[in-house]
Amino acid sequence: MKKQKKSSKLNYYFFIAVVILYIVTALISPEVAGSALRIFFNIFIQIAPILVIVFFLLFLTDLIIKPEKVMKYLGKDSGIIGWPVAILGGIISSGPIFVWFPFLADLRKKGMRTALASTFLYNRAVKVPLLPLMIFYFGIAFTAVLTVYMIVFSIVIGILTELIVGPDEE
Amino acid sequence: MMDPCKSARKTLNSFVQMLPILIGVLLLLSLMNAAIPVVYYTGLFTGNTLIDPILGAAFGSIASGNPITSYIIGGELVAVHISITAITAFILAWVTVGLISLPMEMDILGRRFAVTRNLLSFVFSIIIALLVEFTLLSMGVVI
Numbered sequence: 001m002k003k004q005k006k007s008s009k010l011n012y013y014f015f016i017a018v019v020i021l022y023i024v025t026a027l028i029s030p031e032v033a034g035s036a037l038r039i040f041f042n043i044f045i046q047i048a049p050i051l052v053i054v055f056f057l058l059f060l061t062d063l064i065i066k067p068e069k070v071m072k073y074l075g076k077d078s079g080i081i082g083w084p085v086a087i088l089g090g091i092i093s094s095g096p097i098f099v100w101f102p103f104l105a106d107l108r109k110k111g112m113r114t115a116l117a118s119t120f121l122y123n124r125a126v127k128v129p130l131l132p133l134m135i136f137y138f139g140i141a142f143t144a145v146l147t148v149y150m151i152v153f154s155i156v157i158g159i160l161t162e163l164i165v166g167p168d169e170e
Numbered sequence: 171m172m173d174p175c176k177s178a179r180k181t182l183n184s185f186v187q188m189l190p191i192l193i194g195v196l197l198l199l200s201l202m203n204a205a206i207p208v209v210y211y212t213g214l215f216t217g218n219t220l221i222d223p224i225l226g227a228a229f230g231s232i233a234s235g236n237p238i239t240s241y242i243i244g245g246e247l248v249a250v251h252i253s254i255t256a257i258t259a260f261i262l263a264w265v266t267v268g269l270i271s272l273p274m275e276m277d278i279l280g281r282r283f284a285v286t287r288n289l290l291s292f293v294f295s296i297i298i299a300l301l302v303e304f305t306l307l308s309m310g311v312v313i
Contacts (some may be wrong), residue, residue: 036204
């Protein structure tokens, strides 16, 4: 509880520091500060629906998913089944990577393997709806080769993360 | 099953706690993108097989965001003849490494996990970029 309060305080300090940075930027270059705010609002409008999805997922996991279920599919004894679940989860999740941190933290509290959390996050790089755009810019061969490597190496990165961090974080 | 009201309150609480850092990260990313447009970085690429992907991964790690933006920037970099290894490392790091969101990741998922995951993702964005180029060359594909 004490740790949670401290971390919440740090969040506010970080936010205040960023606001001060904007004020300083606006005094030096109002154009840059204005352009940054426009970019911010554009991104915020884009991610707002994803935040709503994440909120509902967090709500549903808290309501329905029991630690035993997470342990079965994503836990230490999930075996081979955990990998496709984490890979597919990472691929189908949309929006910026950081909106998924609270969801993963919740799953990890319920018993998700460190390796699978890391694999999930790496597969955020594989975005099926965006593949046509990647093909448009870089061609089908590049897109296919990169996608296969990303999926294969997401497992390697997951295993290495768990080896270095250990099965349970501090 | 838990009480829905209790679950909703709990979720709302953790969400409200996350908001200052989420908005802070978004504001910082926006300021980075406004102050230093990525096209300014192109002059730093030299065509070196190893240094270019390292630079690509470094820029991708700092200026992260929507994958679409990384493809568009990548497309622009192809047009000015930046190596495909540099662009691949840039695209990969853009989505998988988050220097600006690192404090948030450390706070929510744990310090060791966040640092290790980001470091591994950075190193592997370079390794994968080199492997992609090698594979494409052996297939006879030129971008």
